Amino acid sequence: MSEPALALRDVGYGWPGRAGFRLTCPAFALAPGESVLLLGASGSGKSTLLSLVCGIVTADSGTVSVGGTDLKSLGAGRRDRFRAERIGVIFQQFNLLPYASVSDNILLPLRFAPDRRRRAGGTAEADRLCSALGLPEGVAALPAGRLSVGQQQRVAVARALIGSPPLIVADEPTSALDAATQDTFLKLLFERTAEAGSSLLMVSHDERLGDRFDRVIRLEDIVTTQRTAA
Numbered sequence: 001m002s003e004p005a006l007a008l009r010d011v012g013y014g015w016p017g018r019a020g021f022r023l024t025c026p027a028f029a030l031a032p033g034e035s036v037l038l039l040g041a042s043g044s045g046k047s048t049l050l051s052l053v054c055g056i057v058t059a060d061s062g063t064v065s066v067g068g069t070d071l072k073s074l075g076a077g078r079r080d081r082f083r084a085e086r087i088g089v090i091f092q093q094f095n096l097l098p099y100a101s102v103s104d105n106i107l108l109p110l111r112f113a114p115d116r117r118r119r120a121g122g123t124a125e126a127d128r129l130c131s132a133l134g135l136p137e138g139v140a141a142l143p144a145g146r147l148s149v150g151q152q153q154r155v156a157v158a159r160a161l162i163g164s165p166p167l168i169v170a171d172e173p174t175s176a177l178d179a180a181t182q183d184t185f186l187k188l189l190f191e192r193t194a195e196a197g198s199s200l201l202m203v204s205h206d207e208r209l210g211d212r213f214d215r216v217i218r219l220e221d222i223v224t225t226q227r228t229a230a
């Protein structure tokens, strides 16, 4: 049997400092090629869970494995390179470089990921993704900061998809889109992940997104949270 795309086991994590938000996740797994929507209210810990999945923070206890690799077994530098190779991340705030061109933003993860760069096959892939995601022609050369919010969201998606990483992680990626654009956007995201055979983990508070996913899970069904101070 192949390794799960993602597996969390007995994970515990608390943000450092006085805020005192603590999360535990006894077990959660995502199969290769599977899509899961995690639903949770604002402040319920969705982004915290994704930070653990991406290795941006490491668990205080338990294991987070991506494609069979325990993220804690990698040092910080190797974990960053591993993330660039294996995980396409769509951040809630996009995290684009506003003065860099759209094209450079999309190509950025490939710089640290030789295998993914080989799979992408060259810079033309950035243009192909831009047009597949419905961005206007000629947009690739513009500074990302000059684009509308909805367009920036598409650039963030192109950056996550380039080079077909096996795991795509998306934090509320449709929040800045109207209903019609949301639908087109999700259709494209699903087409692209299916084409690449990637697994997709998306978090949102929006129950209406659920239809397209293999599984819809409520965060409180897989994690327990605690707040020790206001």
Ligand SMILES: Nc1ncnc2c1ncn2[C@@H]1O[C@H](COP(=O)(O)OP(=O)(O)OP(=O)(O)O)[C@@H](O)[C@H]1O
Binding pocket: 015, 016, 017, 019, 021, 040, 041, 042, 043, 044, 045, 046, 047, 048, 049, 092, 205
């Ligand atoms: N960088 C951080 N440092 C310290 N505490 C944090 C940090 N990020 C989040 N937290 C704490 O974790 C709690 C959960 O936040 P998180 O962003 O994971 O929730 P969320 O479900 O993604 O919320 P939203 O839907 O509003 O983005 C917050 O209330 C905050 O107390």
